[in-house]
Amino acid sequence: MVRLDDDACWHRLGSATHGVLGTVHPRRGVDLVPVVLLVDAPRIVIPIDSVKPKSGARLQRARNLDGDDRCTVLVDRYDEDWSQLWWVRAHAHGGEAEPDATLLARLGEAFAPYRAPGSVTSVLLLTVDSVSGWAAAAD
Amino acid sequence: MVRLDDDACWHRLGSATHGVLGTVHPRRGVDLVPVVLLVDAPRIVIPIDSVKPKSGARLQRARNLDGDDRCTVLVDRYDEDWSQLWWVRAHAHGGEAEPDATLLARLGEAFAPYRAPGSVTSVLLLTVDSVSGWAAAAD
Numbered sequence: 001m002v003r004l005d006d007d008a009c010w011h012r013l014g015s016a017t018h019g020v021l022g023t024v025h026p027r028r029g030v031d032l033v034p035v036v037l038l039v040d041a042p043r044i045v046i047p048i049d050s051v052k053p054k055s056g057a058r059l060q061r062a063r064n065l066d067g068d069d070r071c072t073v074l075v076d077r078y079d080e081d082w083s084q085l086w087w088v089r090a091h092a093h094g095g096e097a098e099p100d101a102t103l104l105a106r107l108g109e110a111f112a113p114y115r116a117p118g119s120v121t122s123v124l125l126l127t128v129d130s131v132s133g134w135a136a137a138a139d
Numbered sequence: 140m141v142r143l144d145d146d147a148c149w150h151r152l153g154s155a156t157h158g159v160l161g162t163v164h165p166r167r168g169v170d171l172v173p174v175v176l177l178v179d180a181p182r183i184v185i186p187i188d189s190v191k192p193k194s195g196a197r198l199q200r201a202r203n204l205d206g207d208d209r210c211t212v213l214v215d216r217y218d219e220d221w222s223q224l225w226w227v228r229a230h231a232h233g234g235e236a237e238p239d240a241t242l243l244a245r246l247g248e249a250f251a252p253y254r255a256p257g258s259v260t261s262v263l264l265l266t267v268d269s270v271s272g273w274a275a276a277a278d
Contacts, residue, residue: 018217022161022169029209030161030169034217050222070168078157078173082190082252087173114219129148 004133009088012075012133014039016088017048018112019075021046021124023064031064037073038110039101044073044092045103046124050114062124069093071126088133094126144274148227151214151272153178155227156249158214160185160263162203170203175240176212177249183212183231184242190252201235201263208232210265222268227272233265 005013020038025031038045048059065071071094076087099107099120107123108115143151148196157175164170187198204210210233215226238246238259246262247254 017219020159020171020213020215022171022211024163024168028211028230029163029207030211032161032171032211032213032228034157034215034224036212068168072161072167072171074159074171074173076159076173080156086175089171091221096180 001134001136002084004088004135006131008135009090009131009133010039010041012088013044013131014041016075019073021059021061022072022074024068024070025060025064026067031060032097033061036076036111038106040103040106042095042128044090044126044128045099045107046126047099047107047111047114047120048122048124049114049119050121051116051119062122067122069095069131070096082087083136085120086133088131088136090126090128092126092128094124096122097102097125099123140273140275141245143227143274144227145270147269148229148272149180151225152183152229152238152270152273153180155214158212160200160218161211161213162200162215163207163209163259164199164203167173167195171201174212175250177245179245181267182233183229183265184238184246185236185265186238186246186253186259187251187261187263188253188258190259200260202262204234208234212265222275225272225274227270228267229267229270231265231267233263235261236264238262
């Protein structure tokens with residue numbers, strides 16, 4: 001198991017399309033949701049979309065960030081062959097924001113469902129404070 | 140997108156071999172790590188092993204649970220075809236414990252590297268308080 005340096009962590013984050021977002025919930029402690037993501041260093045962008053049906057209420061992840069702007073994003077690879085494992089974790093802070101045209105275009109390039117106008121309703125803009133990661137084997 | 144009922148959540152949890160564990164860190168807010176897991180309802184068992192090299196200190200995830208025993212486990216399936224997405228989240232509480240012989244045997248059945256004596260040094264025993272989950276399509 002080798003510790004990944006910051007450059008290696010950012011490289012793997014930048015290649016990732018999805019991960020897990022952890023936010024602080026005042027009662028439950030930790031809320032986790034799977035997310036798709038885009039890296040716009042030093043930020044991670046997590047789209048909030050209208051593609052998947054929602055309960056109608058503002059998403060809990062955004063409300064959690066209103067109350068405590070700290071969050072964590074994990075990107076990992078699991079494999080039954082444990083020599084292939086790796087993961088990268090980013091500690092960040094941020095909240096919900098309006099995406100500009102450049103960001104919407106990038107999201108559309110990265111994810112076909114987001115090419116439909118209006119499909120991305122807002123984004124979570126997360127500024128990364130630190131990254132760390134491990135890989136079972138060197139690159 | 141359909142909400143999964145408790146039985147469906149437990150079924151998917153029980154079939155999972157790995158997921159993401161979120162614990163509460165007093166300064167950083169949320170710590171996330173990928174984990175392998177075993178369901179022993181109403182508990183989730185997360186082995187701590189000697190297979191992968193460790194820093195030598197007691198694992199941060201265990202220290203976090205000492206300070207705040209709330210935690211969250213997410214199991215999810217990502218696919219570029221978003222009609223295949225699903226995830227299950229369990230809110231739980233617990234801490235580090237000694238595994239008994241039955242549990243060690245089950246861990247060895249589930250994960251070949253754990254058949255070596257001494258490979259599992261302890262476990263996190265997490266009692267699930269609630270489960271929730273979503274799937275893009277019904278079973």
